[in-house]
Amino acid sequence: MTAVIEVTDLARTYGKVAAVSDVSFSIEENSICGLLGRNGAGKTTLMRLVTGQEFASAGEIRVFGENPVENAGVLARTCFVRESQVYPDGFRGKHVLRAAAHLFPNWDADYAARLVDEFRVPLDRRMKKMSRGQRSSVGVIIGLASRAELTLLDEPYAGLDAVARELFYDHLLRDYSENPRTIVLSTHLIDEAARLLEHVLVVDNGSLLMDAAADDLRGTAVTLVGSHNSVERFATGRPVLGWESIGGLSSVTLTGLSDADKADAVAAGLELAPVSLQQLIVSRTRGAQEA
Amino acid sequence: MTAIATPRVATARRIGTTLRIHAANPWAIVYTPWLILMGVFLLNFSIWHLVLRAAGDRGVNPDAFHYNGGVSWVLFYMVVVAVQAMNQTFSFVVGLGATRRDYFLGTAVLFVGLSLMYGVGIAAFAGLERATDGWGVSGWFFAPWTFATMPLWEVAVVYTLVMLFMFFGGSTVAAVFVRWGANGIILFFASVAVLIVASLYAITQLEAWDAVGQFFSGRDAIQLALMSLVVTVAAGFVGYALMRRATPKG
Numbered sequence: 001m002t003a004v005i006e007v008t009d010l011a012r013t014y015g016k017v018a019a020v021s022d023v024s025f026s027i028e029e030n031s032i033c034g035l036l037g038r039n040g041a042g043k044t045t046l047m048r049l050v051t052g053q054e055f056a057s058a059g060e061i062r063v064f065g066e067n068p069v070e071n072a073g074v075l076a077r078t079c080f081v082r083e084s085q086v087y088p089d090g091f092r093g094k095h096v097l098r099a100a101a102h103l104f105p106n107w108d109a110d111y112a113a114r115l116v117d118e119f120r121v122p123l124d125r126r127m128k129k130m131s132r133g134q135r136s137s138v139g140v141i142i143g144l145a146s147r148a149e150l151t152l153l154d155e156p157y158a159g160l161d162a163v164a165r166e167l168f169y170d171h172l173l174r175d176y177s178e179n180p181r182t183i184v185l186s187t188h189l190i191d192e193a194a195r196l197l198e199h200v201l202v203v204d205n206g207s208l209l210m211d212a213a214a215d216d217l218r219g220t221a222v223t224l225v226g227s228h229n230s231v232e233r234f235a236t237g238r239p240v241l242g243w244e245s246i247g248g249l250s251s252v253t254l255t256g257l258s259d260a261d262k263a264d265a266v267a268a269g270l271e272l273a274p275v276s277l278q279q280l281i282v283s284r285t286r287g288a289q290e291a
Numbered sequence: 292m293t294a295i296a297t298p299r300v301a302t303a304r305r306i307g308t309t310l311r312i313h314a315a316n317p318w319a320i321v322y323t324p325w326l327i328l329m330g331v332f333l334l335n336f337s338i339w340h341l342v343l344r345a346a347g348d349r350g351v352n353p354d355a356f357h358y359n360g361g362v363s364w365v366l367f368y369m370v371v372v373a374v375q376a377m378n379q380t381f382s383f384v385v386g387l388g389a390t391r392r393d394y395f396l397g398t399a400v401l402f403v404g405l406s407l408m409y410g411v412g413i414a415a416f417a418g419l420e421r422a423t424d425g426w427g428v429s430g431w432f433f434a435p436w437t438f439a440t441m442p443l444w445e446v447a448v449v450y451t452l453v454m455l456f457m458f459f460g461g462s463t464v465a466a467v468f469v470r471w472g473a474n475g476i477i478l479f480f481a482s483v484a485v486l487i488v489a490s491l492y493a494i495t496q497l498e499a500w501d502a503v504g505q506f507f508s509g510r511d512a513i514q515l516a517l518m519s520l521v522v523t524v525a526a527g528f529v530g531y532a533l534m535r536r537a538t539p540k541g
Binding site: 048051052053073078079080085086088090092098105142147148149 | 295296297298299300302305308311312315316318319375379380382383384385386387388389390391392393535536538539540541
C-alpha cells in the first residue's frame with residue numbers, strides 16, 4: 001500500500017486561533033476515509049491544506065509524494081468539492097459542469113449527464129437561485145464524474161433529501177468499485193456513511209483524536225447494561241466513554257475490553273450491546289472536551 | 292477494475308482551461324458590455340436628433356457633438372470585470388483545483404484578448420462613424436474629442452492600452468481586497484492619496500510645473516497610452532505576487 005496523503009506535524013493558525021495543530025496522519029491509496037468531527041473542528045481547514053488552497057503555518061503535507069501548493073501535477077489528480085464553494089455571479093448549473101469538464105482530465109461527461117438526471121438538477125438555473133440541496137447535488141456530480149485519483153468531499157450532501165443521499169451512497173460505492181480511487185469524506189451523518197468508511201479520522205478542536213480502521217473502531221467499544229451496582233462494580237477502573245442511568249438501571253460504554261473481559265461482564269449479569277460508530281465518536285469527542 | 296491514471300496536462304492547456312471557464316458564461320464579459328455600449332450610443336444618437344429638431348433652422352455649431360464620454364463607460368466597466376475575476380472566479384477556479392499561477396496566466400490572456408477585442412471593435416465603429424460623417428449628424432461617439440483626428444489604428448491602440456490598464460490596475464486593487472479585506476483597500480487608497488499629494492508638493496517645491504506641462508503637452512495620446520503600459524505591467528506583477536498567497540473564499 002502507498003500513502004496518497006501524508007501529513008506530518010501540521011499546524012495552521014489564524015492570529016492566535018489554532019485551526020489545526022500538530023496533526024499527523026496518512027491516507028492509503030484506494031480507500032474511503034471518513035474525516036469526522038464537530039462543527040469548527042478543523043475538517044474543512046484540513047482539506048483546504050491538503051489541496052494547497054490554504055497555507056500551512058508549520059509542518060509538512062505530501063500528496064502523491066509532493067507538496068500540493070501550486071503543484072499543477074498534483075492538483076490535476078485531485079478533486080475537492082465543498083459545501084461552501086463560491087460560484088461566479090450569473091453562473092448556471094450548466095456553466096459549472098462545463099468548467100469542471102475542462103478542469104478535470106478524467107471527466108466522464110456521459111456519467112455526469114446520467115447523474116444530472118438522477119439527482120434532478122436544474123442545469124439552467126443560476127447557482128445562487130438553487131436550493132442548498134440542488135447546489136450540493138452539483139457538487140456531488142462533480143465529485144463523482146471528475147474521477148479524480150484523490151477526491152475530497154466536504155459535507156457533500158448538506159441539504160440533500162434521504163432519497164438523494166441514498167443515491168449518492170450507491171453511486172459512490174458502485175463507481176468506487178469500478179474505478180478505485182482515494183476518497184476522503186467529511187460528514188456529520190456518521191451512521192449513514194458508516195458502511196462506506198474503511199478508515200476514520202476524527203478531529204476535535206484542531207487536533208487529531210482518532211485515526212483507525214473503521215472495523216477496528218467498531219470492535220473497540222461496547223455498551224454494558226445492567227443494575228446500577230453491577231455496572232458500577234464492573235466499570236470501576238476501566239476507561240469509561242459514557243454513562244447513563246435510568247431508575248435502577250445503568251448503561252456504560254467502555255473501550256479496550258478483551259474477549260475475556262466481555263465474558264466476565266456476561267458472567268456478572270450484564271448485557272452487551274454494540275456501539276455504533278456515531279455513538280463512539282460522540283462519546284469520544286465529548287470525553288475530550290471534558291478532559 | 293483498474294485504478295485511475297491521470298494524463299499529464301501541459302501548461303498551455305491548463306491556461307486555456309482558465310480561459311474557457313471565464314468564457315463559460317460570455318454574458319458578463321462580452322455580450323452585456325456591447326449591448327450596454329450600443330444602448331448608450333442609441334441614446335446619444337436620439338439626443339443628437341432631439342437637439343437638431345429643437346435647434347430647427349438655426350442649426351447647431353459644427354462641433355456641437357464632438358465631445359462625448361459615452362464610450363468611457365465600457366472602460367470603467369472593465370474594472371468591474373477585473374474585480375469579479377479576482378474575487379469570485381478566483382475562488383471558483385482555484386477552489387475547484389487549479390493553481391493560482393495557471394489561473395493568473397489564463398486570466399491575463401483573457402484580459403489581453405478582451406482589450407484587443409474592445410479596442411479593435413471600438414475603432415471599427417469609429418471607422419463607420421467617420422465613413423458616415425458622424426452618423427449623418429456630425430456626432431462623434433466612438434472617437435470623440437482628440438480621437439477624432441487620430442488614424443484609426445491609433446484609436447485601436449489607445450483604447451486597447453487604456454483597457455489593459457483598467458484590467459490590470461483593477462485586478463491588482465481587487466487582489467489587495469482579497470488578501471487584506473476592506474482595511475487593505477482603505478490603506479491602499481490612503482497611500483495613493485498621500486503619494487499624489489506628496490508628488491504635487493514636490494513639483495511645486497522644485498518649481499517644476501513648467502517641465503511637467505512640457506512633458507505631457509509634448510506628447511500625443513498614443514505616447515501617453517504607451518507610457519501607461521509601464522504601470523500596467525507593474526500592476527500585473529504586483530497582482531500576481533499578491534495572488535500567490537491568496538486563499539479562495541468559502
